[in-house]
Amino acid sequence: MIKEENDQHFSRLRDYRLELLESNEDSTVELETFNGDDGSDVFYRFYVCFAALKKTWCAHCRPIFGLDACFLKCTTKGQLLVAVGRDANNKMFPIAWAVVDVESEDNWVWGINAVSNILPMVEHMMCARHIYANLKKKHPHRADMKGKFRKVAKSYNMAQYNKRVDEVKAYDMSVYDSMMMKNPKNCSLAFFTPSSTCDDVSNNISESFNHAVDPARSMPLVEMLETIRRRAMLRIEARKMRAMNHRGKFSLKAMEKVSEEKRKIRHCTIYPCGYEVFEVKEKNSSYKTKMVDRTCTCRKWEGSNQPTQSQVVD
Template structure:
């Protein structure tokens, strides 16, 4: 038996349990278990043979991707799988693939808020392309998988193709929001394919980019309050602090971060006040260990993860009683337990003026309209959940 064959036999089970480990780890494993010294090249060759035995040859993965797509379309009618090739010389080469399961499409349109986070991350297998994701948020604030794609790099053409396929399956839901980082190519593609959607920028990425150019307590004290402000008044108050300290910082924001990254600019029909694109980051964390797999395995492992998540949530949902979701009840109870009510003055059946103490013990007064479910603080309209002013009135009237 050759050295490579011997290494492969010993590494088989270890590779299955450690799919993200490399040749150095394999060499350390063999030296630790058998006390022999191996060249890195020998360990690498043995690891490659073991990987081929477990996952099949890399070159065969692309044909198996077509087989997988055909099987998926047969077993899950209505799912959207698009594989595109490009001709190089006299050969057809894999270019990109898009996948959206039928259950994910229907669930998003029927039961999720119209918020989608879009992002991509590097693959680290033999195919060193990008895994693109479209993720949403369900009613319980859990990450919801909508679609995923693989392509070679984050070009405008690839992002436009990805978003065009996404548009085919979800259309233009009312109040649709797409959130992404500060990548200009993606920003342009979103504007082209979803011109009616609200194009938000992830506050975390924006803040990191901004702080590379500007620093100081004024920025750390006011940038996030600017973003968190639901009203124009508070937004302008914090922006004025920045302007007085560094007028050029406002020009920088307008030139380089012109998309919506602040809550006072959020439309009221999406009912999602997320400032960041953390939903995409959460999905990336879930599939981090899969990114070294061959392409046909990668798309199928993601499919398996999605169907398992959907089943778990179905079982949990069956245990809940009719009414408000547990996570929403938890949020409302937390807010209710920390109210600092000064007074509630009712001016009509559905209107009241509510005065509360804020975190600095300043008195803040807002008008609540129960019938139309809104408050002058705008939090109720943006989130879809009663704000602290509405809760103060509701809790003060036990017959309500």
């Protein structure tokens, strides 16, 4: 009975694709099949990117998106690939998803990602949490190693990065050697432009999406795709209503960030040096801050400012 139900869903995919295209103008929906040994039409992969999501992300969201994959839980084997962006409040915003047989470069290029081919000028970051997970396998009993590695990843400039790498070296040479083999430059903010306007160094946002659609991964294919679509719609609508009902000048997320920085400013000394330009001294380091341009030579301000260009996290 389960096999028969799955077969029915696969047989409806062409009609489902046409219905999506008819009801969602300018969307991209792709279906690929191949001929089986018995001459039958066999499902290969399915990709969907709704025009509303694509246009909204381009117009209003932060220019960064994460890529991730998770296994399907139904009797049909396969994986769900997702591209998840961040809205202006730094919250999850789904962009596109695909169902494929395995997570491979070919499937990423076909469906969601072609970083080196289609987007050659886009910066490509790696998830610091995944790099740390591999590091932890080699040093399982060093609980204090996590904080030191995270400081390396969260370094906003080269001076911070070099100092924190030296701290890891002084902490344990074997940990330092393992960390450098994983090349922390792939996930450290010091080596990327602030154009993503996001200072998060992990790809947890994509995994949050996978968790949000977890019940759907046990469903037959068309039902799964429809459930993901509807959950995305409900989530976006709920976010919109919360934003419309909010009465503050800034979002709650932004105010949390400002409050956090206010606590840190007690350790700074500020020297005015021109119109809306200040020298800020923090311990033994000094930085130039330009209020009009919203920049600071520490690179932290523009790294979490408003969207300007594009960046990708894997």
